[in-house]
Amino acid sequence: MSKKLEANGLWESSRMMLPQHKERIIEHRSRDTVSTKPFLHEDEIEIISLNLRMSLSYTIEADIELFNEFGNKTVKGIVTSVSNSGKKIKLETDTGYELLNFDDLVSVKLNEGGDEFETDT
Known part of the structure; x- marks a missing residue:
């Protein structure tokens, strides 16, 4: 039997990354390093x-x-x-x-x- 029909094979074999997905991942990672302006006395x-x-x-x-x-x-x-x-x-x-x-x-x-x-x- 084909691997696609076993377990999670259908999803694993058709995994794909669109350019929009990559942009969103990069944007999400860059938000982690965003800092806020310090308050000056x-x-x-x-x-x-x-x-x-x-x-x-x-x-x-x-x-x-x-x-x-x-x-x-x-x-x-x-x-x-x-x-x-x-x-x-x-x-x-x-x-x-x-x-x-x-x-x-x-x-x-x-x-x-x-x-x-x-x-x-």
Whole structure:
């Protein structure tokens, strides 16, 4: 007798994976690694603002850590302008300029000026 007719043979022999199934599995696995944005205390926000102002005023290079669901991103550069109304930060990097969202900031560390101005979360 054929193997297809024994036990679970009918389903085992016709197993198939559609592209939609693969996409759904990949999407489901990626959701496991999604993180939420950490809550920043008022003091940490104040230190971030101070470091941004110091980078802007004294052209000090800063390491800016931005929140991302799949892992934080760090950008190095000098702050060239800060828009309070739009909550945007213009950063001059080695490759050009980047506009950053103030709400995405996790920490700002100055590369010069000592440890007293560093923020860690």
